[in-house]
Amino acid sequence: MTNAAVSHIRAALAARHGAPRTAAQAMPGEFYTSPDWLRLEEDVLFRREWVAIGHAGEVPGIGDYYTTDLVGEPLLVTRTAQGIRVYSNVCRHRGSIVARGRGRAQRFTCPYHAWSYGADGQLLAAPLMNGTTLDRATCGLPVVASTLWHGFIFVNLSGDAPPLAPRLQGIDAVVANYQDEHRHFLFGKDEVWATNWKCLAENFMEGYHLSPLHAKTLHAVTPTALCEKLPHTDHYTGYRANFAPSCPERGPYPPTLTEQERRSDAFYWIYPGFVIGICPHFTLYMCLRPHGVGEVAIRWGVTGGPLDPSDPIVTNYVALCETFSAEDRAELEVLWRGLHSRTYVPGPLAPDAFEGTIWDMIQYMGARFAPDPSAVQTPAL
Amino acid sequence: MFIKNAWYVAASDEEVTRQLRAVTVLGEAIVLYRTAAGDPVALEDACVHRKLPLSMGRLQGDSVECGYHGMVYDCSGRCTRVPGMDRIPSAARVRRYPTVSRYGLVWIWMGDEAAARPEEIFTVVEADNPAWGRNAGGSMTVACHYLNITDNLLDPSHVAWVHQSSFGNDACADTPIQTLEDAHGVTASRWMRNVPVAPFYQSLVRFTGHCDRLQHYEVRYPSHAFIRAVFVPTGAADREGAAHPLAMVMDSYNFMTPVDAQTTRYYWFQTRNFAPDDAALSESMDAAVRAAFAEDRVVLEAVHRGFAEQQTPKLDLAIDRAQLLFRRRVAERVAAESVS
Numbered sequence: 138m139t140n141a142a143v144s145h146i147r148a149a150l151a152a153r154h155g156a157p158r159t160a161a162q163a164m165p166g167e168f169y170t171s172p173d174w175l176r177l178e179e180d181v182l183f184r185r186e187w188v189a190i191g192h193a194g195e196v197p198g199i200g201d202y203y204t205t206d207l208v209g210e211p212l213l214v215t216r217t218a219q220g221i222r223v224y225s226n227v228c229r230h231r232g233s234i235v236a237r238g239r240g241r242a243q244r245f246t247c248p249y250h251a252w253s254y255g256a257d258g259q260l261l262a263a264p265l266m267n268g269t270t271l272d273r274a275t276c277g278l279p280v281v282a283s284t285l286w287h288g289f290i291f292v293n294l295s296g297d298a299p300p301l302a303p304r305l306q307g308i309d310a311v312v313a314n315y316q317d318e319h320r321h322f323l324f325g326k327d328e329v330w331a332t333n334w335k336c337l338a339e340n341f342m343e344g345y346h347l348s349p350l351h352a353k354t355l356h357a358v359t360p361t362a363l364c365e366k367l368p369h370t371d372h373y374t375g376y377r378a379n380f381a382p383s384c385p386e387r388g389p390y391p392p393t394l395t396e397q398e399r400r401s402d403a404f405y406w407i408y409p410g411f412v413i414g415i416c417p418h419f420t421l422y423m424c425l426r427p428h429g430v431g432e433v434a435i436r437w438g439v440t441g442g443p444l445d446p447s448d449p450i451v452t453n454y455v456a457l458c459e460t461f462s463a464e465d466r467a468e469l470e471v472l473w474r475g476l477h478s479r480t481y482v483p484g485p486l487a488p489d490a491f492e493g494t495i496w497d498m499i500q501y502m503g504a505r506f507a508p509d510p511s512a513v514q515t516p517a518l
Numbered sequence: 519m520f521i522k523n524a525w526y527v528a529a530s531d532e533e534v535t536r537q538l539r540a541v542t543v544l545g546e547a548i549v550l551y552r553t554a555a556g557d558p559v560a561l562e563d564a565c566v567h568r569k570l571p572l573s574m575g576r577l578q579g580d581s582v583e584c585g586y587h588g589m590v591y592d593c594s595g596r597c598t599r600v601p602g603m604d605r606i607p608s609a610a611r612v613r614r615y616p617t618v619s620r621y622g623l624v625w626i627w628m629g630d631e632a633a634a635r636p637e638e639i640f641t642v643v644e645a646d647n648p649a650w651g652r653n654a655g656g657s658m659t660v661a662c663h664y665l666n667i668t669d670n671l672l673d674p675s676h677v678a679w680v681h682q683s684s685f686g687n688d689a690c691a692d693t694p695i696q697t698l699e700d701a702h703g704v705t706a707s708r709w710m711r712n713v714p715v716a717p718f719y720q721s722l723v724r725f726t727g728h729c730d731r732l733q734h735y736e737v738r739y740p741s742h743a744f745i746r747a748v749f750v751p752t753g754a755a756d757r758e759g760a761a762h763p764l765a766m767v768m769d770s771y772n773f774m775t776p777v778d779a780q781t782t783r784y785y786w787f788q789t790r791n792f793a794p795d796d797a798a799l800s801e802s803m804d805a806a807v808r809a810a811f812a813e814d815r816v817v818l819e820a821v822h823r824g825f826a827e828q829q830t831p832k833l834d835l836a837i838d839r840a841q842l843l844f845r846r847r848v849a850e851r852v853a854a855e856s857v858s
Contacts, residue, residue, distance in 0.1 A: 197756045319696045322756065388700020392843050418700075442698045444707050444732055445748060447761030449643075 142171035147506060149483075154503025161496045163483040166476035169333040175430040179208040181505055182409040187284065187291040187301040189411035189424040190214065191436055193221055194288065194322020195239075200256065203239035205436065207426055210294060212281060213245065217256045221285065223292050224258045224278035235278070245278075254278050287317040288440065289411070289422065304372040308405055311367065311375075312415055314393040316442075320420055323446045324455045325438035332469040333476075334410065334425050334433040339498065340465055341412040341423060342404055344378050345491035350468055354461040358384050359402060366493040367403065371504065374497035375405040376490070389442055389450070390417035406494060408501050418442065419454050431473060437462075520544040520776055521740035521851050523629030525639045527773040527785045528615075530657060531622045534558045538582065540573035544628050545778045548615060549573040553580040558624045559593040562613035566597070572612070621645060622655075623773070623785060629855075640742045642771060644789050651794035653803045655771075655787025660815050662822035664741050664776040665845055667784065670814060671743035671772055672706045672840040674733040677716075680817055681810050697840040703738030704847065706840035712752045718806055722792070723749050725764045730755035737844055739851060741774035760791075767791040770807075780822070786811070 146168050153162065167174065190205050191214060202215035204226055211226035213236045228235050228247040235247045235254060244261055246253035252263045258278040263271055282293040284301050291301055330337060340346065344364030348356045359378035367375035380387075380400040390399060394417055402416045410425040419441035428434040439458065443451050475481065486492040526543055529550055533539060539550045540563055547563035549572045563571045565584040575585035581592045589610070590599035597610030616627040616634040621642050627634035644650040660667065670676060674695055693710045710731045715723055723729065732748035732755070746760075747768045754762040768790045775783040788807060793799050825832070834842060 194756060198753060386701045388702075389698035389705055390700065392697055392699050392704075392839075442696065444696070444709050444734065444755075445746075445759035446757070447759040 140173050142167040143173050143177065146171065146174050150499065150503040150506055153499050155500075158489070158493075158496065161486040161492075161499075163486055163495070164499060165483050166478065166481050169336055169473065169476045170430060172430045175333075175427055177506065178409070179427060183208045183426065184294045185298060186409055187293050187298050187407075188409065188426070189289050189291050189407070189422075190223075190426075191290050191424060192288055192322045192325065192422070192438055192440060193285055193290055194440065195325055195438075196221065197322075198241065200241045200243060201239075202236060202242060202245070204234075204236050207292065207294065210281075212292065213278065214283075214290060215242075215245075215256060221283060221290060222256070222258065223281040223283040223290070224254075225281060226278070228252055229260065229276040229278065230263070287312070288320070288322075289413075289424075291411075304370070305407065307368060307370055308373060308375070308407075311403060314391065314395060314398055315415055315417075315420070316391040316393060317420070317440075319391065319442055320440040321442075321444065323419075323439050323441055323443070323451050325436065328435045328437065329428055330433050330435060330466050330469060331431060332433055332466075332473040333430060334427040335498075336469050336472055336476075337423070337433050337435070337465075338406055338410070338412055338425055339495050340469055341414070342374065342376065342406045342494040342498075343487075343492045344376055345487045346468075347378065351461050351464055354457065354464065357381060358387075361491060364490050366489045367405075369494070369497045371501065373405050373407045374494045374501075375403060376494050378402045378404065387416060387418045391442065404494075406498065408498070418450070421458055519779065519852060520628075521848060522855055523627075523633055524740035525618075525625045525627055525634075525636075526740065526775045527623045527783070528558075528560060528617065528626035528775070529624045530785065531619055531624060534619075534624050536577060538573045538575065538577060540571060541783075542777045543626060544776055546628070547571060548626070549582065550624065551577055551582070553593060555580075557593075558617040558619050560615040560617045560624075560626050561591060561593075561595050562615075564612065565589055566610050566612060621771075622787070640738065640744075640771070640773065642789065644769065644791070649794055650789050650791055651796065651800060652787060652789045653800040653807070655785070656804065656808060657783060657785045658811065658815060659777070660782045660784055660818055661780060662782055662815075662818040663779055663825075664774045664782040665848065666818055666821055666825075667774050667782055668737045668741050668743065668844055669838075669841040670818060671745065672704060672735050672737050672844055673837065674706055674708060674735050675837050676817075677733075680813050681718075695837060695840070697843060699843060699847070703736060704840050704844040705734065705736040707732065707734040707736075709755045711755060715749060718810075719747070719749055719766065719768075722768075723764075723766045724792070725751045728752045732759070735840070739848065741776065743770075743772040743774075745770040745772065765791070784811070 149165050195203055196216040199216050199218055205212050211234050213224045213226035215222055226235050230250055230252050233247055233249040236245045244253045244255050253261050255261045260273045260276040282296045284291050286301055344361050347359055348361040360381050363379040365377050367377055399417050402414050404414045406412050412423050414421040419439050421439055424436040426434045439455055486496055528541055534550050534552050536552055541548050541550055548560050549563040550560050552558055563573050565572055567589055568586055570586040572582045572584055575583050581590050583590045588601040589597055591612055592598050595612045595614035597606050600606050616631055618625045618636045620639055625639050693708050695706050695708050698705045712728050713731055715729050729749045730752055734746040736744045748760045749766040750762040760767050768788055770788045773785040777783055
């Protein structure tokens with residue numbers, strides 16, 4: 138695949154990959170606006186990597202299910218007696234979409250011709266198909282590789298990504314005291330924002346904008362000046378946003394938290410599409426997927442220790458998230474328009490504490506795209 | 519041993535009248551009365567002269583006259599009359615404790631008067647919600663250290679054994695409990711999923727079949743408990759919780775006032791999210807709670823004696839996590855007060 142934008146982006150990544158931190162520059166606008174580049178990202182990142190699509194608490198009971206999609210692949214997520222399973226949600230008959238929305242079901246019936254599939258994905262019934270070549274045993278819904286990490290559901294469309302958990306052990310150690318096993322799914326919502334998926338991920342992951350953009354919301358809690366970088370690897374990056382001294386504690390929190398953990402939020406970006414903010418009292422997460430170059434599909438939610446999703450401590454936090462997200466959304470939708478300008482020349486990135494995470498992401502993208510174009514392959518599914 | 523900078527319940531509103539009433543809070547003798555205008559007053563219960571309890575004297579208007587030699591103290595604790603002396607010694611003053619009447623209870627601040635802030639009195643969340651009912655509640659004296667009672671109020675597991683006929687059933691025995699804390703206290707809580715409704719609640723829930731039941735046991739400093747029970751149809755715990763249209767929510771407010779290290783005054787009432795004006799229901803709930811708390815009292819007093827006379831060390835279990843955490847935090851707060 139060659140075109141001017143893709144070549145330009147590859148060159149920009151190559152120039153930055155391995156460059157000294159002091160020379161850190163943002164990426165050119167095409168990186169965010171080029172449809173051809175997005176196609177590469179979909180193939181190289183979203184089809185071949187582990188991508189988060191939700192939280193196990195969204196399907197708490199056996200038979201609970203929800204549907205979603207990832208770069209054009211309809212997916213069905215359900216909890217079976219054997220655990221959470223993810224299937225391709227495309228009927229093996231003539232390709233319609235089997236399950237719709239979310240709910241609880243013993244079997245999944247395609248509304249078009251009533252082919253129905255069991256919780257194990259096997260084809261159970263196909264009306265009036267006697268005398269045809271149909272072999273039920275070979276017409277089950279394809280299983281999509283899935284795994285759980287700290288309660289979050291990740292899928293790998295190509296089925297050949299190395300195991301996820303070992304890559305993220307560095308995060309495990311940092312977040313152990315938050316006791317994720319006791320953080321329950323409390324709130325979830327789907328949204329589509331009119332910006333590139335990377336604009337949102339970068340925004341979630343940098344503290345530089347906290348004081349100016351969120352002057353009336355987050356600045357009083359986690360001002361830019363107090364942010365610090367967390368260690369990164371080839372698979373994730375992170376930063377810590379420390380609370381302003383005047384900010385009261387945000388509870389309730391597990392008794393295992395250290396003084397610093399009680400007074401800060403830890404943010405991680407697990408490449409490519411999962412960003413998570415671990416606060417003393419709640420965890421805010423966003424599962425991001427490109428939805429065309431100019432839209433990002435977001436499944437975001439809140440987990441936490443309080444058990445009752447209607448408790449004001451929960452609903453007040455969700456309301457805060459909605460408020461600062463609205464501030465982010467308005468700015469990121471404007472940003473995406475600005476990135477189309479032909480006069481925009483990428484500027485320098487702020488120091489590590491504020492935008493080091495963006496530089497880490499550029500290094501990740503450089504490693505994935507710059508050196509070897511032959512790494513781009515079409516996945517099996 | 520006690521957190522001083524805190525609001526405690528000195529008495530119920532009915533207990534504070536135009537008669538002098540002697541109480542002991544945190545080992546301090548206090549006389550309570552009400553002014554003609556209805557404001558509660560709490561003074562050190564000892565005349566500066568010969569330390570006769572002022573509660574043995576009599577009320578003169580809004581002032582107290584000592585029953586020994588007639589010294590008179592106004593409701594700020596200042597002596598206004600010494601019979602036989604024209605000049606009142608400047609040291610003739612008894613300590614005045616800040617008081618506030620709220621939720622049918624008289625709250626008293628036991629610490630530095632300048633630090634008393636009525637907005638820090640325990641909040642009853644649905645106090646002004648007309649859709650919520652409240653039963654009268656009550657009080658009892660328990661011959662037990664107050665931290666044994668806060669232990670009990672951070673212990674959702676005890677209902678399976680102590681309150682088998684009322685709040686508990688077998689379902690309460692085995693679901694793990696989660697512990698959280700914040701700057702105000704400690705919470706032990708759990709959802710029990712797809713369980714039978716416990717006996718006390720069976721006639722109250724508005725749905726049939728099994729339920730998801732939330733036990734939220736929260737004790738805040740110094741020694742006050744907010745216990746929330748939520749019953750929703752099975753499966754609703756994760757999606758709507760107490761916001762489910764058929765949810766039955768009962769909040770129990772439990773205020774512990776240490777009299778001394780051996781005795782505790784225990785004040786309580788409950789609020790509920792249904793039948794706000796059903797007086798018969800309120801009475802029957804009062805009776806059921808009294809019966810259950812009598813069960814607690816037998817256990818708590820025996821536990822207190824057991825600790826006092828223990829021959830062998832006690833053993834802590836996993837279910838004690840929240841209680842031990844609360845005790846540790848109280849000790850830290852008491853130590854911090856003694857330093858400052």
